[in-house]
């Protein structure tokens with residue numbers, strides 16, 4: 457059958473399926489059989505992508521534009537418009553939902569639909585195919601009634617179920633107003649009818665799905681809904697499920713706690729956006745949170761539950777200097793989440809964070825992802841150091857590959873470093889790494905291991921035997937599992953080699969989480 461419509465996007469990587477496009481596809485009604493959903497990744501060349509699209513000879517191409525694919529999407533549109541100007545190009549997605557007037561890609565496209573387009577895309581396609589001219593190029597319609605939507609879960613193929621992250625959502629919108637976040641512009645929170653949603657989850661589980669990533673902005677907003685969802689999954693936990701939720705950190709009603717405690721070790725992951733530990737900074741960017749409650753909840757989750765805790769912080773917020781960020785990092789590190797992810801502030805299109813530009817001399821990169829380059833109180837060099845800090849934290853701490861070596865680094869930083877600070881100890885490690893490695897990505901593992909070893913011995917003053925034994929254990933228990941380098945065996949004096957055992961961690965968990973919970 458002739459293809460009338462192509463829906464396409466560049467996902468960040470193959471494992472990330474496009475949930476948004478699946479909604480559009482599922483709601484195309486009579487156009488669905490004549491539509492093709494084509495997903496690409498950032499590694500693919502827009503020229504080849506254009507070739508694949510044009511080969512289908514469609515009348516309409518819908519492209520999902522996000523911050524991670526803004527450059528590739530712009531190139532794709534430009535190529536398509538030159539080789540097949542008769543194809544109508546419709547853009548949508550968060551990156552083109554605001555500031556359309558200054559974006560080249562929007563000028564080149566035929567139509568741009570702003571915001572949730574589950575129904576609007578179909579309506580526009582129907583008009584175009586009927587030969588009608590839509591009155592406006594930039595289209596903004598009402599928010600769809602979530603309970604009228606065809607849910608997209610059956611659009612996940614068996615291949616998706618096996619190899620990709622399964623995104624699901626029980627609600628849309630966020631009631632909070634954090635100025636750096638696009639969701640702060642949402643008008644209100646809307647929920648999908650719970651029983652309908654859970655029926656879809658049941659069908660996915662029956663088809664073999666075991667890992668679910670909820671994209672709800674704040675999963676723990678409504679106790680009735682979050683407990684309903686947890687109860688449903690708890691009853692099916694014997695199947696070995698893994699669930700990821702985004703949470704606000706200061707809201708854990710007792711009913712929710714009681715349920716969370718019942719989940720097996722490592723089967724839940726909470727992504728907890730703390731973002732800043734500075735009360736003034738939080739107030740400045742309109743992030744409302746109760747720090748006493750945050751501490752209480754972290755301590756509770758860490759000691760009474762088996763939840764894998766991933767906490768986020770943002771560096772470079774208006775008015776927050778490095779010293780304050782470091783203090784906040786340490787305060788969070790003392791609560792020992794399994795992972796701390798440090799992000800650098802980005803100026804997302806449409807977000808109200810721009811109101812601080814003049815007062816705090818905010819300078820942002822003009823290219824996606826529009827990272828802050830300098831503020832009145834944080835220099836470019838400091839922000840670059842934090843970016844490296846974040847990379848090495850991922851490689852050495854969050855990866856779980858250096859569990860034993862990381863323990864030594866962390867003990868040294870808290871106790872022996874001149875500032876008795878995890879942040880400043882790890883900062884020193886980062887600077888040490890920057891001298892040894894030209895860049896923080898693509899470092900071969902043996903080279904990284906050697907640098908960690910040298911740091912432990914030369915800077916942290918740890919005995920070579922102790923440092924090498926820790927790293928040898930990491931070889932056996934981490935993802936590394938290769939023959940350890942000769943220098944480590946020599947430094948350990950061969951004492952530990954015979955005792956090495958490989959880890960057989962809880963197999964249903966994603967590898968990284970399993971390593972943290974070993």
Ligand code: B12
Pocket residue numbers: 466467468469472473474475476477479480517518519520521522523524546547548549550551552569571572573574577623625636637638639671672673799802804805824825
């Ligand atoms: C999954 C996800 C990712 C995945 C990538 C997924 C993929 N496919 O590759 C990962 C984890 C890699 C990721 C990374 C980042 N992300 Co992200 N991510 C999300 C998340 C949580 C879910 C997206 C989703 O599925 N939503 C549900 C669907 C239904 O909504 P939707 O995608 O918006 O689709 C609707 C509309 O946009 C529109 N639409 C979508 N496509 C199309 C196509 C057409 C033709 C039309 C007409 C309409 C249309 O209709 C859809 C249905 O209503 C959102 C937050 C959220 N809850 O939405 C953030 C979000 C998309 N991410 C965001 C950001 C900022 C980032 C990061 C920069 C974060 C960071 N700190 O580093 C990085 C990017 C890194 C980089 N390389 O530059 C911002 C988007 C900003 C932007 N302008 O694009 C969001 C909105 C978060 C936020 N609240 O600020 N992210």
Ligand code: SF4
Pocket residue numbers: 630631632633634637638639640673674704729
């Ligand atoms: S950061 Fe989280 S809580 Fe704040 S507006 Fe965004 S989604 Fe909502």
